Amino acid sequence: MPDSPAPTRVLVLNSGSSSLKYQLLDMRDHRRLAQGLVERIGERTSTLSHTSLVGTEPAKREREGRIADHEEALNAVSEELSADGLGTDSPELAAVGHRVVHGGKLFSRPTLVDDAVEREIERLIPVAPLHNPANLTGIRTARSLRPDLPQVAVFDTAFHTTMPESASRYAMDIATADEHRIRRYGAHGTSHAYVSREAAKLLGRAEEDVNVIVLHLGNGASAAAVRGGRCVDTSMGLTPLEGLVMGTRSGDIDPAVVFHLVRNAGMSPEDVDVLLNKKSGLLGLCGDNDMREIIRRTGEGDESARLAFEIYIHRLKKYIGAYTAVLGRVDAVVFTAGVGENAAPVREAAIAGLEEMGLALDGDLNAVRADRARLISPEYARVAVAVVPTDEELEIATQTYALVSGVDDTSSATRADN
Numbered sequence: 447m448p449d450s451p452a453p454t455r456v457l458v459l460n461s462g463s464s465s466l467k468y469q470l471l472d473m474r475d476h477r478r479l480a481q482g483l484v485e486r487i488g489e490r491t492s493t494l495s496h497t498s499l500v501g502t503e504p505a506k507r508e509r510e511g512r513i514a515d516h517e518e519a520l521n522a523v524s525e526e527l528s529a530d531g532l533g534t535d536s537p538e539l540a541a542v543g544h545r546v547v548h549g550g551k552l553f554s555r556p557t558l559v560d561d562a563v564e565r566e567i568e569r570l571i572p573v574a575p576l577h578n579p580a581n582l583t584g585i586r587t588a589r590s591l592r593p594d595l596p597q598v599a600v601f602d603t604a605f606h607t608t609m610p611e612s613a614s615r616y617a618m619d620i621a622t623a624d625e626h627r628i629r630r631y632g633a634h635g636t637s638h639a640y641v642s643r644e645a646a647k648l649l650g651r652a653e654e655d656v657n658v659i660v661l662h663l664g665n666g667a668s669a670a671a672v673r674g675g676r677c678v679d680t681s682m683g684l685t686p687l688e689g690l691v692m693g694t695r696s697g698d699i700d701p702a703v704v705f706h707l708v709r710n711a712g713m714s715p716e717d718v719d720v721l722l723n724k725k726s727g728l729l730g731l732c733g734d735n736d737m738r739e740i741i742r743r744t745g746e747g748d749e750s751a752r753l754a755f756e757i758y759i760h761r762l763k764k765y766i767g768a769y770t771a772v773l774g775r776v777d778a779v780v781f782t783a784g785v786g787e788n789a790a791p792v793r794e795a796a797i798a799g800l801e802e803m804g805l806a807l808d809g810d811l812n813a814v815r816a817d818r819a820r821l822i823s824p825e826y827a828r829v830a831v832a833v834v835p836t837d838e839e840l841e842i843a844t845q846t847y848a849l850v851s852g853v854d855d856t857s858s859a860t861r862a863d864n
């Protein structure tokens with residue numbers, strides 16, 4: 447009997463605090479076979495939106511109804527995939543790749559999940575309280591659905607393990623920091639790695655030769671300074687709370703604010719944690735965490751939305767300036783993720799006034815809406831400004847497949863056109 451061909455499909459799970467994004471890819475040509483999103487997990491009405499891409503036309507299905515937790519969400523996704531003949535029981539499935547936000551200092555590479563790896567991800571929950579629990583449920587559910595299948599964890603923190611001590615250490619008592627493993631780990635690393643590599647391709651230069659500042663602006667947001675393909679600084683720290691203003695997170699804040707609220711405002715440490723992680727950022731400033739709403743309200747003359755926008759931009763400019771100084775020479779500033787890819791007013795405001803730093807925008811190019819990597823700076827500008835759509839799922843699939851098949855084509859992870 448002839449040997450059956452080696453499986454080439456990878457299912458990628460990107461679990462957020464209340465959402466689950468997934469894609470099924472065929473790694474022979476990086477083609478997407480299915481993709482989808484479960485939103486508002488744990489709330490009264492959850493939604494599952496699933497698109498099958500195996501037919502001549504994409505076929506989209508939506509369902510509504512309560513999905514209590516990530517385990518239920520993954521079971522529902524598994525049913526949708528099965529309905530298209532793409533179920534997790536398929537012999538063509540080579541592995542499941544999981545986004546895991548926090549890998550601490552231990553995991554600098556994609557890692558096959560076993561019980562010990564699972565325990566380590568669990569141990570790191572206190573430093574990624576919004577993310578690691580969901581990532582772990584995804585892993586456990588997928589392992590129980592297909593115990594025979596390799597499960598690979600791809601860590602957000604991995605790309606940042608190259609940061610020098612000068613950037614990764616806090617200036618605090620060194621023995622206490624070491625005892626409690628307090629340092630700056632960063633996050634969104636899979637996105638920063640993919641986007642900085644794609645930016646080099648867009649510039650037509652080798653990754654080793656370019657210095658870029660990547661601005662990943664989604665619900666969570668972070669900046670990274672990348673020199674020759676290696677991260678030298680990033681804005682998230684011990685947890686994904688430090689740095690830029692985010693949808694619901696404060697970003698940088700004087701740590702004494704915490705003591706002040708605990709000592710003088712009658713709040714517990716848990717209250718402050720919830721305040722800074724879930725009720726701050728854009729939401730805390732103006733009641734909306736969605737940049738689309740903030741731009742719309744600002745256009746209508748809403749003062750609190752305008753202030754939220756200005757604080758968001760002010761922080762972004764500070765990081766562009768800081769990372770220009772860290773890198774010495776910058777070849778490109780690159781915008782990515784939901785806000786960075788779609789919000790032209792954010793890009794315009796962030797770059798405005800930075801001409802002395804060699805930065806400028808072409809208004810027409812900035813206004814173009816397109817789902818591809820593109821330059822938005824004028825030709826004369828010393829530093830390029832670009833929009834590069836991120837693709838964490840493709841990057842996770844590529845790293846996962848490289849690990850299980852032994853074929854490393856990470857540098858060619860660009861999406862097939864579908």
Ligand SMILES: Nc1ncnc2c1ncn2[C@@H]1O[C@H](COP(=O)(O)OP(=O)(O)O)[C@@H](O)[C@H]1O
Binds near residue numbers: 664665736737738741
């Ligand atoms: N057209 C748009 N204009 C402005 N902001 C947008 C637009 N489309 C999406 N966004 C923003 O992108 C955010 C989501 O980004 P995304 O990268 O998908 O985040 P996450 O992965 O953290 O869920 C939304 O909160 C929204 O503010």
Ligand SMILES: CC(=O)OP(=O)(O)O
Binds near residue numbers: 547577602664667686
């Ligand atoms: C780490 C992080 O903030 O991730 P996300 O943007 O998906 O919330």
Ligand SMILES: [Mg+2]
Binds near residue numbers: 783
């Ligand atoms: Mg994201």
